Amino acid sequence: MATEPGSQFQQAPAQGLPPDAVLLVELPFTEAELVSLRPAVAAHADAAGMPADRVDALVFVAYELATNVVRHGGGVGGMQLWTAADAIYCRVSDQGPGIPAGIDGRAQPEPGSPASRGLWLVRTLADGMHIDAGAGDSRGSIVTATIGFRREGTFVQYPDD
Amino acid sequence: MSGTSVEDLKPGDHACLTFSDNDERLDIVAAFVRDGLRLGQKVLCLTESVSQTALSDELAARGVGIGSAARSGQLQVAASGQFFTPQGSFDPSATIVRWQAQIDQANRDGYGGLRVTGDMCWALRPVGGVADLMEYESRLTRMLAGQNATAACQFDRQCFDTVTLATAADNHSMNVTAVTYHDDALLRICRQHVPTGVRIAGEIDYRAIEPLTLALSEALSLDDHIDVNLTQLRFMDTTTAGVIVQTALGLTGRQRMTVRCTRISFDVLAALGMQEQARVTLTTARHGD
Structure with a gap:
């Protein structure tokens, strides 16, 4: 299941991650593990020093990417959480048919339309999102979302706080 | 046992009100108070886990207009202990007598009946006489039947054990829970x-x-x-x-x-x-x- 403690320093960062990135945990999943991913991701992010509001965003993003794999990406996936320089990188891979061209979460879906809603939300809540084709053969996909310890971009004024 | 909605309570009912968290309790209590005030009844809220001030604030925040009712005395918010254990211990017979006095007073004051809801968490403490609580609840069920009064006793599902909750349910005339x-x-x-x-x-x-x-x-x-x-x-x-x-x-x-x-x-x-x-x-x- 999860990576042994101590082995984290031995693994070189995956492609596209900062060279000093450290692997926090590796979590294989199917539909049965979706719910337990949430507290697991929250616990590792909290232990890495991530503020609570950013942990909430990371849990949402991680769960959404894993759900995509279960529903559209062949049902079996792997999640890695990496950390470097006040950010956590959530990398979710699968061996499914791949994410169709044109679906990248860049366009806001019409209210009420379910199409590409998930990736749009991941892109909106994360500080960065990158989609790669799976390694090896042409099948599968790898999505990496970055959540900073501090929220980037425009300051949000919440009503009634 | 399946529950009745708080909005369906009628005079003569003695309800065992159970809830899962405080927000849910306050929602049901707010509906109980709102309906009583609308019906022109005297409403008495006995509280303990939530302070009297906090309960009044919560009722107002949920949109129950309590200002004039509190000023006129139609709505009274008091401590549970004051009603159930005024001398420090629980006396079922004396409590039943206090109930009848409250009902009679509400009638004399021209209200359209009496409504009382009480937080029962005082019974979790080692209070003298608390062993007779369920016998009291059973007597209150018989005493309220046919009277122009409605009672809702609040039992927190997180605090009372399942045997007590089941016994409480048996000794009231109905259960009120959230839908x-x-x-x-x-x-x-x-x-x-x-x-x-x-x-x-x-x-x-x-x-x-x-x-x-x-x-x-x-x-x-x-x-x-x-x-x-x-x-x-x-x-x-x-x-x-x-x-x-x-x-x-x-x-x-x-x-x-x-x-x-x-x-x-x-x-x-x-x-x-x-x-x-x-x-x-x-x-x-x-x-x-």
């Missing part, structure tokens, strides 16, 4: 009485789409103003956020929806365009507010 669409260790979806709407607490994802859709569509058919209370919701996934947005799109005419939620749910719903919908107000509340 529940889904209830398990992670998620609770209930009808909210005051303000009217739906309350979703815990963690929700696509597996609960059926009870969520049912709860929201019933609210859509019943309420002019739907209050979607997500203040105790720790997690919401894309699918369920989509159902809430879809419900908002179904608002018609003068219908309005207010969604109160945590910051993360706010961000998710805002990203799906919820704030731009004309009939919707989206606000945040911190955990535990």
Whole structure:
């Protein structure tokens, strides 16, 4: 299941991650593990020093990417959480048919339309999102979302706080 | 045992009111008080876990107009201990006598009856006489039947053991609980009485789409103003956020929806365009507010 403690320093960062990135945990999943991913991701992010509001965003993003794999990406996936320089990188891979061209979460879906809603939300809540084709053969996909310890971009004024 | 809705209580009823958390308790108590005030009844709230000031504030915050009723004496908020254990121990016979005195006084004062709700958590302490509590509840059931008075005794499901709760249920004339669409260790979806709407607490994802859709569509058919209370919701996934947005799109005419939620749910719903919908107000509340 999860990576042994101590082995984290031995693994070189995956492609596209900062060279000093450290692997926090590796979590294989199917539909049965979706719910337990949430507290697991929250616990590792909290232990890495991530503020609570950013942990909430990371849990949402991680769960959404894993759900995509279960529903559209062949049902079996792997999640890695990496950390470097006040950010956590959530990398979710699968061996499914791949994410169709044109679906990248860049366009806001019409209210009420379910199409590409998930990736749009991941892109909106994360500080960065990158989609790669799976390694090896042409099948599968790898999505990496970055959540900073501090929220980037425009300051949000919440009503009634 | 299945529950009755608080809105269906009638004179003569002696209800065992159980709840899962304080927000749910306050919602049911608010409905109990609101209905009593509307019916011109004298309303007595006996409280302990929630301070008397906090209870008055909560009733007002939920939209129950208590100002004039509190000033006139129609609504009284008092400590549970004052009523049940005025001398430090519990005396069932003396308590029954106090009940009859309250009923008679309400009638003399020209009220349309008496309504009393009491927080029973005082009975969790080693109070003298508490062993006779269930015998007292049974006597009160017989005593209230046929009188112009309604009682709702609040038993916290998180504090009382299951045997006590079952015995309490047997010794009242009915059980009052929230109208529940889904209830398990992670998620609770209930009808909210005051303000009217739906309350979703815990963690929700696509597996609960059926009870969520049912709860929201019933609210859509019943309420002019739907209050979607997500203040105790720790997690919401894309699918369920989509159902809430879809419900908002179904608002018609003068219908309005207010969604109160945590910051993360706010961000998710805002990203799906919820704030731009004309009939919707989206606000945040911190955990535990």
